[in-house]
Amino acid sequence: xxxxxxxxxxxxxxxxxxxxxxxxxxxxxxxxxxxxxxxxxxxxxxxxxxxxxxxxxxxxxxxxxxxxxxxxxxxxxxxxxxxxxxxxxxxxxxxxxxxxxxxxxxxxxxxxxxxxxxxxxxxxxxxxxxxxxxxxxxxxxxxxxxxxxxxxxxxxxxxxxxxxxxxxxxxxxxxxxx
Amino acid sequence: xxxxxxxxxxxxxxxxxxxxxxxxxxxxxxxxxxxxxxxxxxxxxxxxxxxxxxxxxxxxxxxxxxxxxxxxxxxxxxxxxxxxxxxxxxxxxxxxxxxxxxxxxxxxxxxxxxxxxxxxxxxxxxxxxxxxxxxxxxxxxxxxxxxxxxxxxxxxxxxxxxxxxxxxxxxxxxxxxxxxxxxxxxxxxxxxxxxxxxxxxxxxxxxxxxxxxxxxxxxxxxxxxxxxxxxxxxxxxxxxxxxxxxxxxxxxxxxxxxxxxxxxxxxxxxxx
Numbered sequence: 001x002x003x004x005x006x007x008x009x010x011x012x013x014x015x016x017x018x019x020x021x022x023x024x025x026x027x028x029x030x031x032x033x034x035x036x037x038x039x040x041x042x043x044x045x046x047x048x049x050x051x052x053x054x055x056x057x058x059x060x061x062x063x064x065x066x067x068x069x070x071x072x073x074x075x076x077x078x079x080x081x082x083x084x085x086x087x088x089x090x091x092x093x094x095x096x097x098x099x100x101x102x103x104x105x106x107x108x109x110x111x112x113x114x115x116x117x118x119x120x121x122x123x124x125x126x127x128x129x130x131x132x133x134x135x136x137x138x139x140x141x142x143x144x145x146x147x148x149x150x151x152x153x154x155x156x157x158x159x160x161x162x163x164x165x166x167x168x169x170x171x172x173x174x175x176x177x178x
Numbered sequence: 179x180x181x182x183x184x185x186x187x188x189x190x191x192x193x194x195x196x197x198x199x200x201x202x203x204x205x206x207x208x209x210x211x212x213x214x215x216x217x218x219x220x221x222x223x224x225x226x227x228x229x230x231x232x233x234x235x236x237x238x239x240x241x242x243x244x245x246x247x248x249x250x251x252x253x254x255x256x257x258x259x260x261x262x263x264x265x266x267x268x269x270x271x272x273x274x275x276x277x278x279x280x281x282x283x284x285x286x287x288x289x290x291x292x293x294x295x296x297x298x299x300x301x302x303x304x305x306x307x308x309x310x311x312x313x314x315x316x317x318x319x320x321x322x323x324x325x326x327x328x329x330x331x332x333x334x335x336x337x338x339x340x341x342x343x344x345x346x347x348x349x350x351x352x353x354x355x356x357x358x359x360x361x362x363x364x365x366x367x368x369x370x371x372x373x374x375x376x377x378x379x380x381x382x383x384x385x386x387x388x389x390x391x392x393x394x395x396x397x398x399x400x401x402x403x404x405x406x407x408x409x410x411x412x413x414x415x416x417x418x419x420x421x422x423x424x425x426x427x428x429x430x431x432x433x434x435x436x437x438x439x440x441x442x443x444x445x446x447x448x449x450x
Contacts, residue, residue, distance in 0.1 A: 066307035
């Protein structure tokens with residue numbers, strides 16, 4: 001329950017950053033989607049039930065802060081989470097590039113899913129061209145943000161004695177002797 | 179006797195020295211006003227050393243006090259810096275208030291022109307995604323706002339409210355892909371629908387023969403029932419006619435700079 005609440009709080013913090021702080025500091029195309037990174041992280045490291053519940057709630061939160069209708073990101077985040085979970089069992093989780101690779105893939109999949117949902121369910125006009133034109137910058141911003149968060153996490157984790165397995169962090173296991 | 183002296187030499191010498199000093203002391207007690215030769219000599223010899231020592235001490239003290247320690251100067255400097263920062267901050271606040279005042283005055287002038295009750299609001303957030311174009315304002319249902327109310331800036335149309343909470347509302351900007359507004363070209367009165375393209379707008383359904391040129395101003399037509407008639411939407415950037423197409427392809431640049439939007443007016447109720 002504590003971890004569930006922690007993820008929820010982090011999600012709310014991220015969405016507030018995305019909606020209030022990033023617009024002041026970063027140009028429109030270069031604002032990372034921190035919630036997407038969190039969803040990928042959940043898919044890799046949490047048990048399925050908890051990850052799904054958190055992803056649904058985070059999707060709802062993201063919907064409340066973006067777009068026009070609730071449900072879009074609830075769906076998209078859930079699909080993304082399940083895809084990550086499905087893939088992670090077939091991937092080499094000792095590879096340091098895995099998380100970044102999944103973030104890159106997640107960005108593409110998320111944009112594709114958003115575009116698909118908006119085109120087929122909401123008739124949002126030229127949404128695909130908007131999404132596609134913003135995609136390279138979004139990809140770059142997400143990868144940079146993921147890299148920074150990864151480095152930050154490595155610093156923070158030992159302070160709290162957390163040793164939860166994080167795919168791609170090969171030198172973390174060396175540090176903890178795992 | 180000699181043996182006795184040798185035996186107690188130390189004590190004898192001590193007593194003699196003690197008595198001598200006592201005598202000297204007794205003598206000098208009687209001649210307080212006079213400087214003895216010894217004293218004069220010592221003072222004379224010591225004076226240059228004393229002077230240079232004093233100068234050195236002054237130099238070190240001065241160095242320490244004026245350059246190294248600098249407690250007072252440092253404190254004064256800090257106080258002055260703090261005061262300077264405070265004054266600069268106050269000056270910036272005054273400048274910020276002046277600019278805000280100017281913007282609000284422009285907004286009020288617009289609202290006077292529209293002749294409709296309006297509520298000023300501040301933009302407090304932007305859309306959390308990279309594709310949707312919405313902003314959050316600091317007024318909500320508690321202030322009487324509801325979905326559908328038009329939102330304007332001094333330059334022209336901003337969008338319309340799509341969601342309200344007690345203390346805040348979400349505004350769908352005209353540049354959002356799902357935004358459609360009935361519009362007309364001010365110069366030629368050509369009608370169409372202004373549609374969001376993300377950062378620009380497009381005027382749809384303008385007939386091929388209709389006269390539209392780059393630089394033409396687009397205004398709301400008032401047909402949709404949401405926006406009052408005559409509010410500025412944007413200026414035509416490109417107007418292209420395809421041989422086979424029924425309608426023109428018109429790209430419009432919005433008059434409102436959404437990246438620097440801070441205050442808006444929500445138009446309430448019907449025209450007065």
